Amino acid sequence: MKREDRNDNRRDHNLRNSSFRKTRRRRKRRYLIILMLLALLIPVGGALLYLNMFPIFLKSRVVVKEMTEQFDALDNVRFVFGGNPEQVKVETEADLTKPGDYPIRYTYGKRQASAVLQVRDLTPPELSVRSYTTDEVEEVKPEQFVEKAEDLSKVTLSFVDPEIRKEAGAWKIRIAAEDESGNRTEKETELIRVKDENGPRISGTEDRVLVAGEGFDAKEAVSVEDDMDPVPLLEVDDSNLDLSVPGTYYVDYRAKDRSGNQTEVRRKIVVKKKEEKVVYLTFDDGPSANTEKVLDILKKENVKATFFVTGNNPKYNYLMKRAKEEGHAIGLHTYTHDYSRVYSSEKAYFDDLQKISDLVEKTTGERSKLLRFPGGSSNLVSAKYTKGIMSSLTKKVREKGYQYFDWNCDSTDAAGNNVPVETLVKNASSGQGKQINILMHDTDAKDTTVAALPKIIESYRSRGYTFRELTADSFAPQHKVNN
Numbered sequence: 284m285k286r287e288d289r290n291d292n293r294r295d296h297n298l299r300n301s302s303f304r305k306t307r308r309r310r311k312r313r314y315l316i317i318l319m320l321l322a323l324l325i326p327v328g329g330a331l332l333y334l335n336m337f338p339i340f341l342k343s344r345v346v347v348k349e350m351t352e353q354f355d356a357l358d359n360v361r362f363v364f365g366g367n368p369e370q371v372k373v374e375t376e377a378d379l380t381k382p383g384d385y386p387i388r389y390t391y392g393k394r395q396a397s398a399v400l401q402v403r404d405l406t407p408p409e410l411s412v413r414s415y416t417t418d419e420v421e422e423v424k425p426e427q428f429v430e431k432a433e434d435l436s437k438v439t440l441s442f443v444d445p446e447i448r449k450e451a452g453a454w455k456i457r458i459a460a461e462d463e464s465g466n467r468t469e470k471e472t473e474l475i476r477v478k479d480e481n482g483p484r485i486s487g488t489e490d491r492v493l494v495a496g497e498g499f500d501a502k503e504a505v506s507v508e509d510d511m512d513p514v515p516l517l518e519v520d521d522s523n524l525d526l527s528v529p530g531t532y533y534v535d536y537r538a539k540d541r542s543g544n545q546t547e548v549r550r551k552i553v554v555k556k557k558e559e560k561v562v563y564l565t566f567d568d569g570p571s572a573n574t575e576k577v578l579d580i581l582k583k584e585n586v587k588a589t590f591f592v593t594g595n596n597p598k599y600n601y602l603m604k605r606a607k608e609e610g611h612a613i614g615l616h617t618y619t620h621d622y623s624r625v626y627s628s629e630k631a632y633f634d635d636l637q638k639i640s641d642l643v644e645k646t647t648g649e650r651s652k653l654l655r656f657p658g659g660s661s662n663l664v665s666a667k668y669t670k671g672i673m674s675s676l677t678k679k680v681r682e683k684g685y686q687y688f689d690w691n692c693d694s695t696d697a698a699g700n701n702v703p704v705e706t707l708v709k710n711a712s713s714g715q716g717k718q719i720n721i722l723m724h725d726t727d728a729k730d731t732t733v734a735a736l737p738k739i740i741e742s743y744r745s746r747g748y749t750f751r752e753l754t755a756d757s758f759a760p761q762h763k764v765n766n
């Protein structure tokens with residue numbers, strides 16, 4: 284082959300070759316552009332796809348908050364693709380007052396995101412303390428040293444050193460306050476122990492006067508106080524007290540504090556007889572033809588009375604016995620009831636008194652200590668026979684163990700015979716006061732006294748009086764002695 288030909292061939296070949304290469308290069312560039320475009324479009328599309336699926340962007344998946352802090356779950360939204368945070372719905376059951384982990388769910392359209400809220404208590408309790416003074420006995424408690432212990436959760440107080448000194452002195456004490464999350468504050472204060480040498484004070488144990496049958500609680504209104512022991516013991520011994528029987532009694536109080544100091548108080552209780560309204564019906568000068576009727580009325584009315592008797596009507600003496608047997612009292616009025624005899628001398632009086640006393644004893648089986656002077660102790664008739672005899676007799680009868688009774692209500696049936704019943708009822712019923720001794724007479728002529736008796740009884744009964752026979756201790760009205 285010729286060189287030129289060969290050259291031509293090469294040129295040809297080269298020419299063909301160069302156009303082919305040009306075409307390849309162009310195609311390659313086109314691919315590259317497509318690839319570049321794809322490389323650009325795929326991530327953008329993917330990003331758009333992703334953003335469409337997860338449009339909510341949070342600042343943090345885990346949010347930690349102190350209990351005291353304010354918290355708005357929306358603040359945790361950084362941004363929302365295609366919207367704004369206000370359009371996000373928040374759902375959570377977080378309780379900001381209780382430590383714990385609480386899920387939060389964020390919703391935007393149909394898309395969701397979630398985070399966890401961790402509520403934590405990291406603040407220790409606020410504690411202020413004070414010193415405490417007590418005796419050498421009390422088991423002290425941390426609360427006694429605390430003025431204020433505050434926290435959002437429950438605070439538990441304790442002694443840092445559980446060994447607490449009991450001897451007198453001033454001791455350092457450390458108090459710890461711990462909240463439910465374990466946050467702790469400690470403060471130091473002082474326990475002051477002093478030796479207690481004072482017994483408790485008992486008050487309200489003043490003497491009392493009671494009426495028999497009245498209720499009484501020996502502990503009522505009685506209080507006990509101690510300078511150290513808030514609840515000292517109080518023992519009451521009222522075992523001797525009998526509220527149903529009049530008398531003077533003592534109730535013993537003994538108080539004791541926890542250090543063993545004792546105080547004793549003795550309280551006087553006087554129980555008085557129950558004060559009743561009492562009527563003593565008294566009949567002088569019997570027995571008589573009317574005594575039986577009087578006794579029948581008294582029996583029917585179930586009323587007790589007193590008869591001051593004489594020896595002047597011996598055929599009725601047996602009625603003294605009946606009267607006594609039926610619960611009435613028999614008193615001595617003198618045997619003769621003769622002023623000129625009984626008041627002629629002291630001796631004459633006492634001789635006469637002895638006679639009636641013997642008669643009463645013989646008839647009823649019992650001596651009487653009850654007296655009524657003829658005319659009463661205030662009579663002036665006696666002055667005709669012996670000057671000053673009443674002054675001495677009233678003393679001497681007492682010395683001999685008698686009690687004499689005048690009256691404080693007069694039926695006036697001695698004013699004459701057959702005083703009208705209405706007059707007797709009116710006068711005999713005029714008695715006032717707690718104790719009434721009514722003067723009436725029991726003689727053959729005193730028919731209107733008998734007739735008035737049921738109405739007199741009715742009058743006092745309707746006013747709440749009790750009818751009693753006299754005894755030596757009974758209320759004894761006594762007139763002013765005039766001779």
Ligand SMILES: [Zn+2]
Pocket residue numbers: 567568616620657658
């Ligand atoms: Zn008389």
